[in-house]
Amino acid sequence: MFRNLLCTLVFTIACCWHSAAQSTYCNPMDIDYKYNFEQMNEGISYRSGADPVIINHKGEYFLFVTISGGYWHSKDLLNWKYLTANRWPFEDMCAPAAVLVRDTLFLFQSTFESRPILYSVAPEKGIWEFYNRWTPRLPKDIGPWDPALFHDPDTDKWYMYWGSSNVYPIFGSELDYSKRLAFKGQYQAMFWLNQYEHGWERFGPNHSDPFKPFTEGAWMTKHKGRYYLQYGAPGTEYNVYANGTYVGNSPLGPFTYAPYNPVSYKPGGFATGAGHGNTFQDNFGNYWNTGTTWIGFNWGMERRIVMHPAGFDKDGQMFANTRFGDFPHKLPSKTWTGKADELFAGWMLLSYKKPAVASSTLDTMNVAKITDENPRTFWAARQNKPGETVTIDLQTEHDIKAVQVNYADYRSDIYDNDPGKVYTQFKILVSSDGNAWKEVVDLSREPKRDRPCAYVELTAPVRARYVRYEHGYVASPNLAISEFRIFGNGLGKAPETPAKFTAVRQKDERNADLKWEKVPGAVGYNVLWGIAPDKLYQTYQFWNDEPDTFELRALNVGVPYYFAIEAFNENGVSKMSSVIAPQEASAQPLPVKK
Template identity: 70%
Template sequence: MRSIITRLGWSIIVGMLPLLATAQTGGRTTYCNPMDIDYKYNYEQLNDSISYRAGADPVIVNHKGSYFLFVTISGGYWHSNNLVDWSYIVPDKWPMEDMCAPAAMSVKDTLYLFQSTFEQRPIFYSLEPEKGKLKFYNRWLPALPKEVGPWDPALFYDEELNKWYMYWGSSNVFPMYGSELDKHKRLSYKGAYKPMLYLQPEEHGWERFGRDHTSSIKPFMEGAWMTKHNGKYYLQYGAPGTEYNVYANGTYVGDSPLGPFTYAPYNPVSYKPGGFVTGAGHGNTFQDVYGNYWNTGTPWIAVNWNFERRIAMFPAGFDADGQMFSNTRFGDLPHRLPTKKWTSKDELFTGWMLLSYKKTATASSVRDTFRVSNLTDENPRTFWVARQNKAGEWAAIDLQKEQEVRAVQINYTDYKSDIFDNDTARVYTQFKLFASRDGKQWDLITDLTREKKRDRPNAYVEFEKPVKARYIKYEHVYVASPNLAVSDIRVFGNGQGKPPVAPSKITAKRDTDVRNAFVSWTPVPGAVGYNILWGIGKDKLYQTYQVFADQPASKEIRALSRGVTYYFAVEAFSENGVSARSEVVMVK
């Protein structure tokens, strides 16, 4: 093995254009969370000399058949025609302080935009948002009491009633509020605002703060969004806080826009506490051009700052009983872009499995204790740092046997970053990818120096055709930050063997604190990991907690609500695919 690795830097065979033409990425048909956009450097911690790229609190709206993405403190917004290729737009008008947790809404030919604030601020509108053309819809929305906001606002137009509303709130003291808006007074508040909901962590386990809901800190409620479906009003909210893996979206349901609302017993509706991308809270729900629902959220990174985050989107919908759900099962593995209305919540999953977990990695150099093994641990908070940020540094992963590679994701880390602007002339990423079957002959399969310079902190590369390879190598070209730091190189594809068998001997037992349950199963030979699935019915197992097979074959689930009966099952997965589900067990 050592001799093979020694030859890595000497035996690269380049100039193989025929192979490159078949393996190089073309028009992408899949996506992978976190979203592959040019996240902007954040200036909130400028005086603390902390620099990092981040995105949070997303709102994606379908406006006249294309999509607009608005994100906290980004100096602009993004536009896409397909939900995967996003172009950044700097508008001609933008608040001096930038926008936090913005609200956006599309009504007929007009896009409306409003920022979080505790002061008087304007509502913008645009007839040409793709050109960055913003105008003032009103100059100043009247101020509310300082403690009220509106912070984390959401705008909602009820077409059937021809009425306008706003919902808002971000606090662990105050409730979420709602108010009707007066269209005839430029969307000023119409009548008094009133409370919509409070968190109840003593009843709802998933609303508890901390990693896996283990902290006694009073949780935060934020991230309002309203969706109307089949005459019902789903008031979405984020909880219990963005700083941990359990950030999620829940919903209350009502018969009118301002309630009263009833807690949905199947909450949370979007929840992803395990895997590489963790956290799915504070986002929005929208429909694409085919009518499919999506739910967005804010995964947690927290390397340079506790609020360093990314953006994710998950297939979502409503079942025949009106239950709202978001499908986070394999939510950080490649999914297909829809080309029609899907009928099964899992049909967008490509079946391309994670091939790189805990595989041996080697590198041209390593700085201090930032081990190269961090590249395959599926943890965005650990990372490899090369001795120098220079072209030619490399890292390689041994998949242990020849696999069918379909895609690779490169996740950069802003280690000791000193960038406080977003100058596109110097802020971009470039790299090359090579594949090898024997560790001696290397074929160039991706060359990002061939495309337009752009920043891709979470670059996702999909191959037009499968690449047969045992080794995948990243070769560095350029990154603007002072250090070359990468948290994970994630390789996706399919092994050549059979999927694992279904787990057996499933047990689920409610704790004396009924907000918690203990789930266990018999380990499956050859499994890379497991998905613990649960919900309020045998056919409603919409929740997922992913764990890896090198962890115990048991898990405490602390996300349950009092007075609700649950059903649990477990499935195993490996590089070769996914098992059948285990038997389903009930806990009262």
């Protein structure tokens, strides 16, 4: 009996206290997103996060997000603690700008009015002071909205970039440090969008809408003497929201459009969209690119935050790796080599379209929606009470390594962020036969915090067929989960490489028709492309139950491209196909995927 008790104790410690050993992360970022009050007068309550900026200050990280009443602090890019400040804009902060200059962190908000710049030498303590009483000398409809502050360490000069419009360009101006960062001289237009030559800058789902696109979210990165002025486009509320860049030899240009754009692009999978973020370096010198992924159920601008490995190749080409970008990735402990799969944990999605049963269901929000990899559909329980369950049948045994629970704010009535009220608790149990269950996660054992995108890595793999979510607590009146994602590895073989992969460039060079032959046992496919055979930095993920043809509408006119494809399933990833160049333009373009 004592031996059984000891084994149980060891198992519980190893599996439940997972966070102490966690070394991976999974997009969307697992932070306590705050309830957003932009639509409070309309009676809409939801958690959201957008327009992220992460700054490395003295080896620690600070995350600023639109309308959050504060900001987050982390020592490892994994565990984030929410902080409030002694000074904060009265109406909160939208699309914040932040920059580190020596030991001082500066912070500014989007505005069409007169607003201050704040500064801190101890942001981890929430201590901020006024640097100025900023009075912009700009027309009312120009801003500066969506600003970015930039300090050039080589010249000790300051600059600001801004813009959020489908009419105006991205602007830039030097700032006068001697006058508390007032504008120095006349501000200038840096560039406009050009959807007629840049396919990815077209608006709508998969760039299919003729509406004039939006540019926003400026950010400047200096790398090896060159200036990369980044921007978000073409619209927040679509799967193709991305970051691009222009490149110049001075902070105010002239700038040249990068032919390899977009830089960070993730139109397929669960966490779609990667636009409007920033680029920063971690403590090992590795680059990261942050961005916004679209939820869009309660409101068109309902969003979460993503973070992708990024960098510059030997030719100075800027890139972000979004391949399997919403699957678990390892956090680096050293400088990475830049290989595409270096940080990918190799843990596959086990739950896609797998059968599920629930203890109860509210109305038509059936449990099948919990495994469809769509953040805008969800299951809801008849009551929000402890003990409600969802059980997924993986159909065969797998080595389970992590889970992610994404909650939906269905008919929420929360208009405050009281941590004593707003928190998340649940248990995860596993079974090989559906009868005997083992508890592997229990968030009630951890400090209370809200986790709308809770990602939990198990200390050791657990082999099982069934995985159960057992509800504890959420503050919302309804228990609603958009996706219960299970990661690990199956016990079989990875799929074969897809055959007969073709890419045909249309007469409209912004588009290419893709086609491949489906592979038995595949869960999905990654189409990879880029401007050279060794620069396939772009990825579009497809599911096996989707069509095997697709019109890609993200290309740049006058730029040659190369393509390849790979298949994946629960067991792993196939070898990549041969790299191909597009064939001649087709006479009959394929229909646009909506």
